[in-house]
Amino acid sequence: MNSLRFIFLAAAMSASVAQAAPKTSIYGYVEGYYEKVDDTPSVNTTTPSENPGEFQVPNLNVMIQSVGDGTKAYINLSGADAGTVNVNNAWAEMDLHGEMVRFRIGKLYRPFGLYNEMLDAVPTYIGIESPELYDSDHLMLSRETNMMIHGRLAAGPGFLNWSLTTGNDDAIDTNTPLGVDLRWNMGSKWLVGASYYTSGGKVGYDSDFKGGVLPYWTEDEYSVSGIYGQYRDESWTVQVAYYASSHEGTRASDICTNTLDDRLNERFNCSGTPDLxxxxxxxxxxxxxxxxxxxxxxxxxxxxxxxxxxxxxMLPVKSEGGDNEAGISNDGSFVKATLGTVYRPQANLALKLDYSQHIQEVDTVSNSTIDGDSENYGEVRFSFSYFWQL
Amino acid sequence: MNKLLVIIFFLWGGLAHAGYAVIANNGISASSISKTDLKNVFNGDIQSFSGANVVLAVLDSGPDSEAFFDQVLGTKLQVFERAWLEKALTGKGTAPKKKSSSAEVINFVSSTPGAIGFISDSDTGAASGKVKILTVN
Structure with a gap:
């Protein structure tokens, strides 16, 4: 399967949609972002890493939505400047059986938990950073796919939304991955759901595809499953989610040439024949x-x-395909506690400021100054986003 | 005592419907809408009504607007707007047109097939003949 083919198909469907019903909207948002992380522990050095402040120049995001009679097309473009434009979404959809069964094809975000589809909707949600499930340093699965059958059924006081997805999610040519998401909107306040994803067999790592395979694995068969819930009323928004993934595959043969700490050297048996x-x-x-x-x-x-x-x-160094959070801790785990606020002078303008404290046990890093300590370091962020519509 | 209760009852009933009137494009065949359907239409849970693809128009902030959002949707205009921005930015709908006066809402609804909106109930006279005033059951 080829993602380009899906995009062309979606463009063709989009054109037919536009002909049938030219009810088209163009809108989007501009966004700016600043982040500063405190000095962080490093592997094999006594000097913590310095992290310069990171300012993202205003990003432009443009969306085009065309709605016809039982059809819809959607394009979602983003770019930091005119020279780099990313096609985040380009899909077309048609009703097969009203709103109960719909078919979507192109490049699309899979429904998976509360955030996968709405991470580009920056002005609307609380918080600045995505949940760790979708953090690009350690994605648990690809955000994008190519085909979806989905729909909605009336259920009790609300609606049951269902979806089945597949595509070339990890640059897969031969396997058939499958994503499933079920969510029940119970009236206007409560929502509960569950998601499941399987790679459908062994898949490789491809740097062009951000997916669930670690960059230093040659192949991996994996699955991800979880549950989530939300309560929202006029004042409160409360969200919870739990996800777990299971992996089985082969490490790259040069795994031990990476910068590793004692824990991973032992895990990979780097003192002998590497365990691949x-x-x-x-x-x-x-x-x-x-x-x-x-x-x-x-x-x-x-x-x-x-x-x-x-x-x-997880490897302890981001530049080698790992991350600086789970990678440097004793057991590959960390906690991030965040306090922040969003100020909206009007609905389409969001100014966000927050502070996170990273907490992790670090005693295997070869740094005598931090051995055995629970390491804490902070991170401050500011974001603004402004929604516009033509 | 009974007279007092009757007066309170009628005052309450009057207040419950005071503030807004729901209008629709003349192409919409229905003459009434249930409160549940109205809520679902404005939440985007129902995208077609009486055989037409719905296009929404909302009256900008003010007492009549607040009365509508409070009594029909049980929420605030800000929450409503944010929910629709979320739909727009995820490809699940387009944000309703916000109008600054009842006259603007009437003009938009009268000229847009499938349009449904609400206006101040004191402006229903100006809407007469141009749009259909829906009874909310």
Whole structure:
């Protein structure tokens, strides 16, 4: 399967949609982002790594949505400047049986938990960083896929939304991955759901595809499953989710030439013949809560977030395909506690500021100054986003 | 005592419906809408009504707008707007047109097939003949 083919197909469907019903909307948002991380522990050195402040110049995101009679097309483009434009989404959809069964094809975000489809909707949600499940340093699965059958059924006081997805999710040519998501909107306040994903067999790592295979594994057969829930009323938003993944595959033959700490040297048997057959489980969970305070001049939403992530196979250095969080801790786990606030002078403008504290046990890093300590380091972020519509 | 209760009852009933009137494009055949359907239409849970693809128009912030969002949707305009931004930015719908006066809502609804909106109930006279005023059951 070829993602380009899906995009062309989607473009063709999109054209037919536009002809049938030219009800087209163009809108988007601009976004700016600043982040500063405190000095962090390093592997094999006594000097902590310095992390310069990171300022992302305003990003432009443009969406085009065309709605016809039983059809829809959607394009989602983003770019930091005019020279780099990413096609995040380009899909077309048609109703097969009203809203109960719909077919979507192209490049699309899979429904998977609360955030996978809405991470580009920056002005709307509380918080700045994505849940660890979708952190590009340690994605548990690809965010994108190519085909989806989905729909919605009336169920009790609300609706049951279902979806089945497949595509070339990890640059897969021969396997058939499958994603499933079920969510029940129980009226206007409560939502519960469950997701499952399988790679459908052994898949390789491809640097062009951000997926669930570690960059230093040659192949991996993996699955991810989890549950999530949300309560939302006029003031409160509370979200919880738990996800676990299971992996079985082969490490790269040069795994031991990477910068490793004692724990991973032992795990990979680097003092002898490297152990290339690997299996591991990763897991993550989060709870997020925000409270809307309505002011005369807008809305203020203080929020707290608690994220946990655990991956014992993670390398300790980001530049080698690992990450600087789970990678340097004793057991591959870390906690991130966040306190922040969103101020919205109007609904389409969001100013966000938050502070996170990373907490992890570090006693295997070859750094005598931090051996045996629980390491804490902070991270501050600011984000603004402004929604516009033509 | 009974008279007092009757007066309170009628006052309460009057207040419950005070503030807004729901209008629709003349092409929409229905003359009434249930409160549940109205809520689902404005939440985006129902995208077609009486055989037409719905296009929404909302009255910008003000007492009539607040009355509508409070009594029909049980929420605030800000929450409503954020929910629709989320739908737009995820390809699940497009944000309703926000109008600054009842006259603007009437003009938009009268000229847009499938349009449904709400206006101040004191402006229903101006809407007469141009749009259909839906009874909310």
């Amino acid at each position: 057959n690997g299996e591991f489980d990763a897991k993550t969970y989060y709870i997020r809560a925000g409270y809307d305070v309505y002011l005369k001049s807008g809305t203020l939403t203080p929020y707290v977030q608690y994220d946990y992530y655990e991956n014992p196979e």
